[in-house]
Amino acid sequence: MTTTPIRVGFIGLNPDSNWAFMAHMPALKSLGDRFEIIGVANSSAESAKRTAKTHGLKYAFETPDALVASDEVDLVVVTVKVPYHFELVSKALDAGKHVYCEWPLGNGLEEARKLAALAEEKGVVAVAGTQARAAHEILHLKKLIADGYVGRVLSTSVIGTGGSWANQTSEALYYLFDKKNGATMEDIPIGHTLAAIKDVLGDFGDLDATKLFNFDTVAVTETGEKKLKTAPDQVMVQGALASGAAFSLHYKGGTNRGTNFLWEINGTEGDIQVTAGLGHAQMVQLTIKGAKGEETELVDLMPDASVYEGQPEFPGARNVAGIYARLAEDIQNGTKTAPTFADAVVLHEILDKIEKSAAAKG
Incomplete structure (x- = not known):
């Protein structure tokens, strides 16, 4: 039985030295034809074109808005700095796309709660990258x-x-x-x-x-x-x-x-x-x-050593591949095996309690 590859659009993929390049790219490649990286949107159209050319991607989107609006993209992967997560993930969810967002999900608990609520409302697969x-x-x-x-x-x-x-x-x-x-x-x-x-x-x-x-x-x-x-x-x-x-x-x-x-x-x-x-x-x-x-x-x-066979050598990429494998199952089978936005909210709540405890000491 074969399935159609999940078409991935990256917001924040640089061919030089960022996390998406070091972890996400080898992770997706290790999963064979379960995913297809379609295109990219970066901080500028020029950067997107450079990345698309380097990696042989079909589309260099002018803006993140163009990427999330594209019928060619099934899954939006957000790998930019945390302060931009809320805006970009919200756009992807509003467009009805599945989302993989790097951890932390939001810049603080309230942003995470809003994103989790929006993901629930849209009924899409929304995964937070707690890949450990x-x-x-x-x-x-x-x-x-x-x-x-x-x-x-x-x-x-x-x-x-x-x-x-x-x-x-x-x-x-x-x-x-x-x-x-x-x-x-x-x-x-x-x-x-x-x-x-x-x-x-x-x-x-x-x-x-x-x-x-x-x-x-x-x-x-x-x-x-x-x-x-x-x-x-x-x-x-x-x-x-x-x-x-x-x-x-x-x-x-x-x-x-x-x-x-x-x-x-x-x-x-x-x-x-x-x-x-x-x-x-x-x-x-x-x-x-x-x-x-x-x-x-x-x-x-x-x-057992056998579990590492055929996996990326870099542990970060190997762990990210594990999240993508679960995400694919969730999209195709309607399950919730990958870390959800709701899971991310629980983790943000723990960090919020730690922050408040420390702040109370002055």
């Missing part, structure tokens, strides 16, 4: 916990680094350091990681947060100019899961010579550690080890 949820390692970890590897979960703790959000940045990434853009360390790596934790261990209970600033300015590497930094570089959260298990999280801006990602799950029967070289669970290779019963040393608990 589709990582083979996270799916395997979820099964390990469900099968009782650690017994009853007593506690879980996370240490992570953001890569950015310390005291240095490139000009292109400075927007991450301005809180009003909705792309802080809490919004991006913490948000992605919390989505994975929720899938594996269930809902969160009461949480208490503290945010600190070691740096009030950030140096732009190209010029040495120091600019105002309004995004925190230390985020600490503690509390409990809905199950009653203890929960703690500490994310740090930049990277360090020690632990850059460690997620530990401790239970009545065993312990599991998930490690990586950076705190972005959505785009790094995760390693799982554990021990239970009489074992005294951690052993490898990775998924």
Whole structure:
């Protein structure tokens, strides 16, 4: 049985070095003929033409409005900066298109709620790119916990680094350091990681947060100019899961010579550690080890090597491919297996609670 490819139009695809090029393009290519990238709309018509020529795309749309209005596009993929998500996703939904929007869905909770309500009203498949949820390692970890590897979960703790959000940045990434853009360390790596934790261990209970600033300015590497930094570089959260298990999280801006990602799950029967070289669970290779019963040393608990066969080498692209595969099933079968806009609202609500808790401390 064959199905007609889902025709994809990108808003925000640059042939140089952005996320869509590094993750979405190889992800779609790995899925064979399930998708066909039809065209692109960028910040300018010239940029769209350059991208279309580089990738051999059929259409270089003059504007995002032209892309969402095209009968040639079934799925609109929005991969621009967060402040533009609301306007562009709204246009796509109003045009009756299916949508894949990168996380964060909106610049804050209210935008996310409005987009989720609009998607529900239009009856389309609307997916938020929390791709750590589709990582083979996270799916395997979820099964390990469900099968009782650690017994009853007593506690879980996370240490992570953001890569950015310390005291240095490139000009292109400075927007991450301005809180009003909705792309802080809490919004991006913490948000992605919390989505994975929720899938594996269930809902969160009461949480208490503290945010600190070691740096009030950030140096732009190209010029040495120091600019105002309004995004925190230390985020600490503690509390409990809905199950009653203890929960703690500490994310740090930049990277360090020690632990850059460690997620530990401790239970009545065993312990599991998930490690990586950076705190972005959505785009790094995760390693799982554990021990239970009489074992005294951690052993490898990775998924079977066969699950990686034929998949993109870059973990970010591999995880995005997992989201696209679910999205295709949802479009073709009317299911809801991919992370929905409603799921994104729940995640935004968790981040909003963390923000309010930290803000209450002054």
